[in-house]
Amino acid sequence: MILVNGASSQFIDARDRGLAYGDGVFRTFPMQSGRPVAWSRQYKKLDTDCAAMQIACPGEAVLKQDLAAVASHEPDCVIKIIVTRGIAERGYAIPVAAIPTRIVLSTPAPDYPASYFEAGIRVHLCRLRLSSQPASTGIKHLNRLENVLARMEWNDPDIAEGLLCDADDYLIGGTMSNVFVAKDGKLTTPALDRCGIAGVTRERIMELSRDRGIAVRIGKITIDELLAADEIFLTNSVIGIWQIAAIDRRTWARGSLTTKIRSWLQNAQDH
């Protein structure tokens, strides 16, 4: 199902600045039994990202109405919300009277192999290095060509995700996920002040872990530190938590900390 500005439609205007320049933001999260998972956090991020780009964020009530319309058809699906700056003629200057375009798309809940959750996944270490743009870092905007180009590096269907570093070879995250590295019972997740996107699930896991006495450091992670980790796991709102079972020839057994944190996340009450 697709809603464009609240109306059922498959189409957007070809002059939309979302297409022309990637001038917009988005969120992706599951709908489960008609309820958008961690909605308050998702909306807050959408609002923050819109503000950072000086786009008027659609009201929460309006979006909840859209989500209810989708839920009545597809109570279990993945939702993607896109908000663009709207339609305009040519030129980078922001039109004074721009009216944001609001798009809500649903896709079927993905059917990942059970092994991804049990044994874990194989990942590819990407050659592409993420660029640093302080003016838009952290914003989940529509300029996602780096992710596309990184994802083009492998075709092997047994590789579920790729890991990305910045230009200084520090680990940043997956092409579609955040990353946590566990060593001696403590977690580290990369600082995302120069590139990367700080996801809602990353935030939830940091809170859940700290609340239960697990130290979480935000900082730099080298590839050597990554490979020396006791456990590594990837997170996003759709996959939840996937442990990494293999990077090239280095392998990891199923880890108790990752399993524990997954159960905390599954039982979290912040839906």
Next chain:
Amino acid sequence: MILVNGASSQFIDARDRGLAYGDGVFRTFPMQSGRPVAWSRQYKKLDTDCAAMQIACPGEAVLKQDLAAVASHEPDCVIKIIVTRGIAERGYAIPVAAIPTRIVLSTPAPDYPASYFEAGIRVHLCRLRLSSQPASTGIKHLNRLENVLARMEWNDPDIAEGLLCDADDYLIGGTMSNVFVAKDGKLTTPALDRCGIAGVTRERIMELSRDRGIAVRIGKITIDELLAADEIFLTNSVIGIWQIAAIDRRTWARGSLTTKIRSWLQNAQDH
């Protein structure tokens, strides 16, 4: 007028990867008396950019047909061609069966003040620094948020363009133009191997100048070198050549070299 895959339509599919990720490329150039200016060069760049992104470029004959359809309605206009990877469900992985979307849009020829061509223009020195992404540098792709964010830095209608530097403070170009700096009768234009887009008009001006005995160096330009220049001019396919008359308090009189190169460009036979 808008043609989507050759058919007159104002709309594209909301699932197009051009919108979702900026997964596509574009060209912008004038149509004059029904003829697309420097078409062979424009098509060659489009083809090269598509190839770099592994997008199947529409055939030249197909695009010429689209342009002829526009020309019959609007012989004098600005053309924008967008080619995206096409429609797909969620996910960064490139769909095996992706069919590129081809969009041809026309807008009225811009009505710039005569002073832009005569006295020259005022420009803003942007605070934003362009990021470096070797994997996509030079490609005129749809990830243009840096240009949008840079253009947001000024509202003064008397400022016609902004100049951008890379993270090391070397001049790269304007938000929508390439730049040439003249000193002692020689031209320098920034190297664009780390960021920026090498435009068709930049290429034409380098050729026209060298053919007439003007040395053109491609290299690094500092802000000090910029401000010490005898003449500076900006180029793109739509504006042609605009001389810079002022950057903050530093001003320049109309320059003879810029005037000469503009006349070469206007009389060039590579339409």
